[in-house]
Amino acid sequence: MASDLRLICGNRNYSSWSLRAWLCLQKAACEADELVLPMDTPEFTQRIGELSPTRRVPVLWIGEEWVWDSLAIAETVNERFAQGRLWPRAPELRALGRSMAAEMHSGFPALREALPMNCRAKDRAVLIDDATRGDIARVCSLWEQALERTGGDSWLLGDWSIVDAMFAPVAIRFRGYALDLPTSARRYVQLWLDDPDLQRWLKLAEAEPWRIEHEEVGS
Numbered sequence: 001m002a003s004d005l006r007l008i009c010g011n012r013n014y015s016s017w018s019l020r021a022w023l024c025l026q027k028a029a030c031e032a033d034e035l036v037l038p039m040d041t042p043e044f045t046q047r048i049g050e051l052s053p054t055r056r057v058p059v060l061w062i063g064e065e066w067v068w069d070s071l072a073i074a075e076t077v078n079e080r081f082a083q084g085r086l087w088p089r090a091p092e093l094r095a096l097g098r099s100m101a102a103e104m105h106s107g108f109p110a111l112r113e114a115l116p117m118n119c120r121a122k123d124r125a126v127l128i129d130d131a132t133r134g135d136i137a138r139v140c141s142l143w144e145q146a147l148e149r150t151g152g153d154s155w156l157l158g159d160w161s162i163v164d165a166m167f168a169p170v171a172i173r174f175r176g177y178a179l180d181l182p183t184s185a186r187r188y189v190q191l192w193l194d195d196p197d198l199q200r201w202l203k204l205a206e207a208e209p210w211r212i213e214h215e216e217v218g219s
Ligand SMILES: N[C@@H](CCC(=O)N[C@@H](CS)C(=O)NCC(=O)O)C(=O)O
Pocket: 010, 014, 015, 016, 017, 018, 039, 040, 055, 056, 057, 058, 068, 069, 070, 071
């Protein structure tokens, strides 16, 4: 039976916002049709207008209704298809998770610019400027604060939650480039790399034919 849900994504290799939305659907066990529109191509330019009100991805179509922007998709999936279980029950942990998710959504411009998500990259050598170093340190400190609150050896807030989806692309960035990271951050990156849903996404990214030169950073 065709699904009522349809996720419009960018390239799996590069589209970090698409990955976040996709992970929320997986963790909520939602079946959705997927349409991958290769970014920076005439096809993307031609088709995106009728699929996304912002001309950006991801967009989740629920029947005739569209929900755009990764964080809005995450919240909608949580509310409608996961009975709220994509956030912790404890209000103080939810507040921490929402603060971290919002900071990721609106912040870390240097990290995002200097170290683009590239699922095919591993340990690439890059020059890190002070702003990027500061963003990396802030991410590691946020992860540490959350992990300290919840015991330290699992997802950021104990059980998997939306905040993990928001930081999954950072885990991929941290694998992609040769960085000096604290042990707790390395452990969290490895937790993501061992996750079966993420492994499926990485396999699909590996198999994609498209390459976007300006997203290929480091050597
Ligand atoms: N705030 C948006 C950002 C969406 C975004 O920037 N998506 C990128 C792909 S990761 C995009 O659509 N790029 C294609 C373009 O701008 O032409 C979200 O959270 O979903």
